[in-house]
Amino acid sequence: MTHDEKRAWLALSHINISSNKLQQFLERYSSICELFELSEKQLVQLGFRAGLKERLDNVTDDIIEHDLSWFDSDNKHLIPFNSPDYPALLKEVESAPKLLFVQGNKELLNQYQIAIVGSRNPTPQGKENAANFAKTLAQAGAVITSGMALGVDGCAHQAALDQGLPTVAVAGTGLDRVYPASHKDMAQDIVEHGALVSEFALGKGVRASHFPARNRIIAGMSLGTLVVEAAIKSGSLITARLAMEQGREVFAIPGSIHNPLARGCHALIKQGVKLVETAEEIIEELQALALWQAQSWQTSNNLGGGETQKRSSNEFELDDDYQKLMQVIDYDTTSMDSIIDRSGLEIDVVSHMLLLLELNNHIVSVAGGYQRRSD
Incomplete structure (x- = not known):
């Protein structure tokens, strides 16, 4: 990627525009830089929404220079959807993000990943299940992928890290921020032994709408998704639903009928999701x-x-x-x-x-x- 192309993609990271539209554009033009040279009329004729030219112009040089300053080391990467480094499984998803910010080992994005998701407030048994399943799956060669949230996500990431094995965390903010703040040390460990991933522009903070978007990336990069514990209405079930819509395997660990955090898993099992009792399954x-x-x-x-x-x-x-x-x-x-x-x-x-x-x-x-x- 040339310097000018990097600047162009960074500008696009601040704009809501689909990768499908950009793909159609790149099938006709040789470089993403040419998008910025077209008039509003030409952009509309190509199928872009009216006002794109103004939105592109509003991404100032100061914003781009600030973004460029984040790339201060070799382990920070910008990966647009047309890059060979872009995760192949995620590219199959209809709503695949136009680009990814990655800090850490970008090669992990194209290794087999298994997502482990669940409650932010799991039971002690749920924490133990998340850690044990993650440990066994990581030792078997899978990269453990999750959202670095409190609870099950954190337990899964930490289990892989404790084995000295890689893990991928998908963030719901720009990668210049860590959420939750209590996982700052874990985020640094993941950078050193795995990778942090986000589609959100640098500087983007926490928003409720970011987490379902993050979940589609977790599911989209993974060959299968394991739900450890989840209430009936939870983000983990969104991840599971997205995985099913993407044609991926989904697994759920059953629990006590008296445990409200088992009800989400039981609901998935009733829908045909595979009940698992061991990681070997x-x-x-x-x-x-x-x-x-x-x-x-x-x-x-x-x-x-x-x-x-x-x-x-x-x-x-x-x-x-x-x-x-x-x-x-x-x-x-x-x-x-x-x-x-x-x-x-x-x-x-x-x-x-x-x-x-x-x-x-x-x-x-x-x-x-x-x-x-x-x-």
Whole structure:
């Protein structure tokens, strides 16, 4: 991304405009910068709402310069929807955000993620369930994704961090702010061992409308969503509903009929959501999806030289492409950047293949990258 393109996308972060409209624009024009050179009449003719020119002009150079000052380190990124770093699963969502601000390891956005959501005031058992499920799922190779809220979200993030494993937090504010303030230290740990993500412009504070928007990103980036505890009317059920609408797997942990925080989970189960009692049930369910999707990526990217035969995860054997990828992974820690450089593959393809290798115990995810298993 050029400097001018970065300025253009930062200006667009302050404007309510859909990624679909921008995609249509970029199919016709070579650069997003050209959007700012068009007249109001031309913009309207392209299908944009009247007044866009004025709104673009209202984003002053001072605002952009202030935004640019936030990018003071290598781990801060601006990822528009047309970037190869944009999460592939999220791009499938109809209302996908036009851009993402990311602080931390941007490569995690294209690794397999499992969302864990639930009450801000969970029971002691709910906290324990969130931590135990997150720990097991993270150890199995999934990136734990949540909203960094109090309660279940925080327990899930912390469980992954305690294992030295990555976690992704989607914020409901600009990334120059931390909400809730009590999670300031956790946010810093997530930056160091995972990633913070937001679609909101820098400087944006807390608004009620931000959280349903944040929830669609949590669900959209994740292969599946686990609801730990939730009241009948809660943001967690919004996340679950969005995940179902996006065609993703949703899981719910049952609880006591006397626990009001179990009623949301029970309502989901009645709607056909999968009841789970152990994290292993989620792993088993998602292994098949991961295998299918990895095979789809192989076929669509002409890997393997022909049609990929369907295999169960228990019958998984390394074909030539996976053997080649294994050869670029050391027994010492190998960073994602090194794996991509050595393999010559796109990040989306590598991420899918790495998860499948990890789920089948050929490699292990560690802080800073991956290691081949000695056995």
